[in-house]
Amino acid sequence: TQALKGEYDHFLLKEIFEQPAAVSRAMGEGGRLLHDFGTAKLGGLNLDKRDFFDIERIHVLAMGTGYYAGCVGGAMIEHLARIPVQVFDASEYRVSNPIVKRDTLYLAISQSGETADTILAVKEVQNKGGRVLGIVNVVGSTLARLTEGGVYTHAGPEKSVASTKAFTSQVTVMALLALLLGRMRDVPVRRGKELVDAMMALPDRIHETLGLRDRIKEIAEKYKGYGSMLFMGRGNYYPIALEGALKLKEISYIHAEGFSSGGLKHGPLALISPDMPSLFIAMDGDFLDKDIGNIQEVRAREGKVIVLTDSDDPRLEDLASDIIKIPATDEVLAPILAVVPLQLFAYYVSLALGREIDQPRNLAKSVTVE
Ligand code: G6P
Numbered sequence: 001t002q003a004l005k006g007e008y009d010h011f012l013l014k015e016i017f018e019q020p021a022a023v024s025r026a027m028g029e030g031g032r033l034l035h036d037f038g039t040a041k042l043g044g045l046n047l048d049k050r051d052f053f054d055i056e057r058i059h060v061l062a063m064g065t066g067y068y069a070g071c072v073g074g075a076m077i078e079h080l081a082r083i084p085v086q087v088f089d090a091s092e093y094r095v096s097n098p099i100v101k102r103d104t105l106y107l108a109i110s111q112s113g114e115t116a117d118t119i120l121a122v123k124e125v126q127n128k129g130g131r132v133l134g135i136v137n138v139v140g141s142t143l144a145r146l147t148e149g150g151v152y153t154h155a156g157p158e159k160s161v162a163s164t165k166a167f168t169s170q171v172t173v174m175a176l177l178a179l180l181l182g183r184m185r186d187v188p189v190r191r192g193k194e195l196v197d198a199m200m201a202l203p204d205r206i207h208e209t210l211g212l213r214d215r216i217k218e219i220a221e222k223y224k225g226y227g228s229m230l231f232m233g234r235g236n237y238y239p240i241a242l243e244g245a246l247k248l249k250e251i252s253y254i255h256a257e258g259f260s261s262g263g264l265k266h267g268p269l270a271l272i273s274p275d276m277p278s279l280f281i282a283m284d285g286d287f288l289d290k291d292i293g294n295i296q297e298v299r300a301r302e303g304k305v306i307v308l309t310d311s312d313d314p315r316l317e318d319l320a321s322d323i324i325k326i327p328a329t330d331e332v333l334a335p336i337l338a339v340v341p342l343q344l345f346a347y348y349v350s351l352a353l354g355r356e357i358d359q360p361r362n363l364a365k366s367v368t369v370e
Contacts (some may be wrong), residue, residue: 004159010357012160012251017210020203022165023336025154026172027199029298032251033176035200038192039183040176045133046149052184054254055105058083059098061090061132062109063367065163065246066170069158070109072240073174079332080195090121091370092352100128108134108150110288111158111166112366113141113256122146135173137166151177160358161365163249164343167204167243171336175199177268178332198330202337205360208327211341216341219306219322220348226277228255231342234291238337242283244342251360252350261294272303277321279345281338284311285331295319310334 008014015353025066026035028098034041058077060070067089074085088096090108095119101104108122115137122132122143122272134143134150137158144150155169176199183192229248233241242258249256259268261280278298282291295305299319307320316321324341328334350357 007303009351010160010347012162012164012347012357013061015148015158015160015165016340016347018156019165019340020207022155022169023172023206024203025156025175025212028154030200033196034201035193035196037183038187038194040180042151042176042180044149044151047133049184052181054103055083056103058085058105058107059093060085060087060107060109061093061115061118061125062087063090063115065167065243066109066111066115066118068239068243068246069167069170069174070107070352071242072171073109073178073237075236075239076171076175076178076332077181079096080178080187081185082183088121090115091117094121094124098124098128100125100130102129104130106132108131108132108136108143109157109170110134110141110143111153111163112164113138113143114366114368115143116368116370119143119146124151135170144212145238157344159365161360161363162247162346168336168339172199172202175333175336195330195332196299198333202297202329202333205327205329206335206340209337210344212324212326212341213344216324216344217348219324220345221352223277223306224252224264224272224349224352226254226275228276230252230271230276230278231256231258231281231296232261232262232264232268232278232296233258233338234287237281237283237338240335240338240342241279243339244279244346247346248345248349250363251357252345252353252355253360254349258302261291265298269297269301272301274302275306277304277306279306279308279342282311282316283309283331283334283338284313284328288313292316292319308338
């Protein structure tokens with residue numbers, strides 16, 4: 001295995017660092033983008049373009065990290081294409097006697113393509129006549145074969161139980177789908193081209209973000225001793241906060257929970273004390289002032305705050321106990337960058353604690369039983 005890990009101590013770190021290449025492959029090295037038309041080209045959807053006119057809503061089915069990729073990507077589709085998207089825990093969907101309709105497009109997201117809960121949810125939809133597309137990493141896997149069409153993420157083999165490059169590749173594919181559907185509806189060609197350019201530059205931006213590894217390692221060592229930690233984000237950074245909390249609990253065994261920043265006052269604030277640090281994703285944009293207000297509330301209660309941001313707002317420097325500054329990109333794509341420091345943080349906390357990392361206790365890479 002050491003040979004397979006190359007220069008890295010763990011598959012997890014290797015896979016985190018493979019993300020520029022994985023995201024680039026998810027875009028077909030550019031071949032899935034049509035720059036002149038500012039849109040995407042996805043050959044495997046197996047849908048007539050005209051079928052797209054009839055899509056009134058999208059239901060996404062997935063588990064674990066794939067579920068959060070669905071949340072982030074679903075919001076991209078809603079934003080660009082104005083098609084309502086709902087994301088479901090596949091195990092819950094399956095037992096909910098789901099309402100399956102002709103004008104709903106079903107998307108199953110899975111790295112392995114072998115997750116029992118997701119497969120069973122897909123079969124439930126198909127038995128009721130629904131059409132399901134897959135966003136799957138493993139070529140020829142059960143879900144890839146079961147679905148009517150789809151898009152391979154092409155992230156390459158992922159060995160570490162905690163999913164990293166599969167996640168960013170899944171969100172990238174969802175962004176391609178959002179661009180394609182958006183350009184068929186309201187998005188003008190100029191905005192489409194802007195997004196294509198930003199997507200082409202994304203691997204470089206991820207590479208720059210990975211350059212923060214030493215800074216994040218330092219921060220991780222400061223926070224490794226806490227028994228619990230909160231992750232907060234707003235809008236499309238809320239699912240990123242949930243994913244950040246999932247990464248930390250999976251591999252470090254530190255209790256971590258994600259909340260919406262706006263939800264802070266509705267409960268989590270009661271947990272804040274000098275012993276309960278939080279990580280706030282506070283990105284540039286319309287809601288930065290609100291994020292700053294939330295961080296002030298936590299600081300006023302002596303909670304330590306790690307701020308993750310792409311903004312130069314000096315108030316963030318002043319408020320943060322520690323700050324992680326990531327590069328800016330198009331606001332639609334920024335969640336893909338924001339997750340990378342959270343992956344590195346979970347990795348370095350776990351490394352400092354001497355955890356197993358690639359094979360956390362009690363967890364499996366692919367859960368093939370219900
Ligand atoms: C397990 C893995 C997770 C993964 C989830 C869904 O819980 O430990 O990393 O996100 O299954 O797996 P899938 O292969 O369907 O994406």
